[in-house]
Amino acid sequence: MMGSWQLQEAKQRFSEVVRKAHDEGPQIITRHGDEVAVILDMAEYRRDQGRRAGLQGVSSCRGPT
Template sequence: MGQWQLQEAKQRFSEVIRQAHDEGPQIVTRHGEEVAVIIDIAEYRRMAHGAPDFKEFLRSAPDLSMLDIRRSDDPIRTVDLDG
């Protein structure tokens, strides 16, 4: 992941964009602190619109109420540990 000081990123903006596209996210720092990240548009779209959040994922599960799931009423079997 590339890292750019803000002033350098401003001066070489085309290069920052090219690297974001070719190599992945580029981090921009100001006074040594990470303040922004530049990512390729395809990555942004995947993150913003691709996968549902966890709650939506759970809600999209199939309806299992139609399944006939039963547990046996037989007593639990005994296991002989001594022998």
């Protein structure tokens, strides 16, 4: 479950934000109601980076269109 934090609150409770990112999933940071950042668990970040690398490899193998 994604959590959402106002920037000021996230700064004050940063350890909790990080713990929740690890335990519950991405934590969205907002400023003046706009989503401006996300805190991810490192394992989730690495999985995402692996998927991106795999997708880049697929697109580069297609050849000219």
